[in-house]
Amino acid sequence: MPSFVPHTQQEIKSMLEFLGLEDIDELYDHIPVALKLTQSLAITALSSEFDVIDQFTEIGNRNTKDLICFAGYGAYDRLIPAVTKQLASRSEFVTAYTPYQPEVAQGVLQAIFEYQTFVTRLYGMDIANASLYDGASALVEAVNIATSVKGNKSVFVSEGVFHNYRQVLGTFVKGTQTNIIIKTDKELEDFDAFDTSNTVAAVVVQSPNRYGNLVDLDKVKQLCDRLGCLYIVAMDPIAASVLKTPGEAGADIAIGEGQVLGMPLSFGGPYLGLFALKQDLVRKLPGRLVGQTVDTSGKKAYVTTLRSREQDIRREKASSNVCTNQTLMAVTAAIQLSWLGSKGITEVAANSSKAAHYLRSILKSEGFEFYGDDLFLFEFSVKLKQKVDDVLQRMVDEGFLAGVKVLNEIDGQEYLVVATTEKRTASQIDAFVKALVKADN
């Protein structure tokens, strides 16, 4: 029987003797007999790790391999260097627990401190936490802060925010009894025409939005000022390296999905919820925060701080229940961002954008039409003649994951949202267009 239990039969015997027991089952004697399982679980062991790997290889082969990825929508196929993969796989990072004993956790604590610094610099904000689960959970926590600070249970959320994030928000507000009111980006940008008679706790926008288009964040800021509410901006961190940042646009809270900072697509997880805010909201920050301090000898040290915000101390009065987060992903992001540096990340954004503009220009010359204006970075929405699902399937047959089907909730139309990254080459793009012309015929 395969096992990672180190005990020899002799040791088990001597340990039982030490406890005055004859049989291992006696350890469970105090459990009511009626509750005890009378037969084994119906789970058959594979006889070795090699058998497990063989079986996983077989199952893995049922995923279609080597599709060239033009899908994005919050999860992007970006370059991951060997350095990031290898350093983030070091078992000291991988097999540690939450840094509750700072004296023996300086490695993780300092890496998180550096991660927090990177996130604040990317978003132009003051404080970033040590991570949340994903982009969607970051949105939920941001809305919870706003309703708590403003004492108002209504929030305007743009239709341009990823629909899956809004669905998650819709799930969790059933507990917090928050009222989500959907608005379009156009409505939120047109602050003069906006009816400001109803107050809300926050306005949430995403730029680039889920169609790939940029939002005029300054205009939405003006609306927030008139409404006297918090301003929550969701932004991809690669985009934030070149676009006007949430902080520069006056956001109170910035959120995003950090998968693009060194994590493989991996079917959606584990990813990284980015979360940053203005100094005046720090007492409301969800999850862990690492701060710099000194030890008893005066030496610089790092420790989790403002702990009184957290669930293990505040219990039912805590504003967030987050305990386990995505620390390893935050460490991965710190490594990836160190590798990219300021120049690297802006070049990644620019190269991705150049690829998207190149793709759109040839699609245009082939007669394709688009949803939204020309203000986009590395993702945009294509109008198709055929059903998007059918086109996606035909494109799979040609070796492409062509994009993500998106349903516009206002006009009821569906679009193909395509994304390019620094990985997509001119020849791949040329082949993609050729295949799409055929698939959408």
Next chain:
Amino acid sequence: MSDTVFKIKAAPGGKASSIPLMGNDGEPTIFEYAKPGRKSYNLLDQKLPTGELNDLLPASYLRVNKLELTEVSERDLVGHFTRLTHRQYSVDLGAYPLGSCTMKYNPKFCDELAFMSSFNTCHPSAPEAVVQGWLELMVNLEEALCEITGMKAATLQPAAGAQGELTGLLLMRAWHDDRSHNKTTIIIPDTAHGTNPASVTLGGYKVKTVGTNEKGLVDIESLKSLLDDEVAGIMLTNPNTLGLFEEEIQEVASLIHSVDGLLYYDGANLNAILGKVRPGDMGFDIVHLNLHKTFATPHGGGGPGAGPVAVSERIIDFLPGPKPTRLGTNSYGYTTPIKSIGRIHSWHGNALVLLRAFGYILFHGSEGLEKISEMAVLNANWLKRRLEDTITPAYNRPVMHEVVMTAQDLAKDHNLKALDIAKALLDEGFHAPTIYFPLLVHEALMFEPTETESLDTLEALARSVEKIIAQSKTNIDDIKSAPRNTPVQRVDEALAARKLLATYDAAINK
């Protein structure tokens, strides 16, 4: 006593894994290594027409202030993060008896599973036909978790235990709403993890706390006094956070069910009962599991975890969606239950964590899983007996997978607090146990050895605890200044909170 009990030939962990870790000086931050002109990155040649971002977008949409991250060479980058790993304790380095956290050994072959490109290059939005392998794996994992817990169906979306708890409470709410029940409160024991009451509030309920009796179990009389028609349910951990099995669980279940309440099982301590007894058979309706505890997915310094939620028949229709589902013999897709509470995760949960856990379960099978629990319980009971003449168990009864000791007398007589023992253990090369939890035990030290620590390691750990306690009686000052053989000594937590420096930029401008 120790020599008559057991002779150690070699103790893995302990002093051999101790400290000092490499390097006495602090490691500079990655920002201090920056020099203009240095770089690590290199990008693919896409062979695209040249162009500038400024030509593609109006300036009003572009960054105002130039971004500064860092500029370092790859060699310096690797050196920096490698030195950080040398300042970090981990399971791979030595024993980690942190109670409630199940810090067992994480098998290396599971890492290899997570690196398989046939899984980790899949985009989460891909059409069902493209990800049949992933869907099959998730359905099979769901079935295995249901078999282990005695439940009927599960969602794999929750990314951690706390998210699983909140999911479970929203399921409870949806079930009650569907029956037009008017429910306002959730009962939790005073021994509960902090996430429980926090989740209750976020689930829109109020907390009622049930007391613990002298046996360390839910006080049935106290529970009865809290029951009324407004009780939506109870959240329990079993074995509870004192490491004790709630022997009267059937009575608890029937009491809660008598007011149309549901039972929620916090799976933090599932490692004690695999293949022995199942939450479903105890009367629970909703169960969350911590795959990063019981099924050995590495904790990553604080995450990622995975907190699937399994439910009984009557809750199935409310589960989150979209949910991987078997449609035919070899065909998989997504379905959304008819009364679904909605989506929990951006995509499908922490997929690679789920994958590792499934590999771990397949490797062990039913017999292996049972053995895990048996040895975890044996280790905890052995350690309790081994130490009980030295430090008092909070409850002198057979424990399950973990044991809570109290340093109350040591604190009173010798000023030796739980914190001091924890810090002194760091010098001995062991990770500290969980301290000051559960809250109702004064000066609590909660040891969870897990099944993967050997008898030799347990003996070495016990000797270290004995040594610390003996030393405290003659030289408490020495213990109070522990740890000394660590990269830093006791840190000033009050200063960190009073003068918040949460970024490098804040620290240099202080």
